[in-house]
Amino acid sequence: xxxxxxxxxxxxxxxxxxxxxxxxxxxxxxxxxxxxxxxxxxxxxxxxxxxxxxxxxxxxxxxxxxxxxxxxxxxxxxxxxxxxxxxxxxxxxxxxxxxxxxx
Numbered sequence: 001x002x003x004x005x006x007x008x009x010x011x012x013x014x015x016x017x018x019x020x021x022x023x024x025x026x027x028x029x030x031x032x033x034x035x036x037x038x039x040x041x042x043x044x045x046x047x048x049x050x051x052x053x054x055x056x057x058x059x060x061x062x063x064x065x066x067x068x069x070x071x072x073x074x075x076x077x078x079x080x081x082x083x084x085x086x087x088x089x090x091x092x093x094x095x096x097x098x099x100x101x102x103x
Contacts, residue, residue, distance in 0.1 A: 023053040030062040039069035057083070064096050073100040 026049035033042035043066035049059035060083045067076035077100030080093035 019053050020056075023049045023056050023059055026052065027056075027058050027062045030066055034062075034066055034069050039066060039071075042066040043070055061092055064093060068096055068099065076100055 026045045030042045030045035030049065033039075033045060043063070046059060046063035046066045049056065050063050053059055060079060064076045064079040067073075067079065073096075077097045080097045080100075083093065084090070
């Protein structure tokens, strides 16, 4: 909860900043909300990050993780299959797809 409050304050202070910085804060807010058990809030933050920066890979990862946390495994897997990320995000995407397929 403390992390979510800190990131929310940071977001408020970033008005007028670059989309990249705002996207990073939204991704961190999504993570904090997810870890705090608020999957719906996490999904909202991740969706805002994706809308703000559609090319930001971590935003898509956070959206997939939030969808999964909301119990929307098929939707999470669909995001992963569509985006086909590489590197660490790609590995996490593969795990989400496997969990979605196992459903």
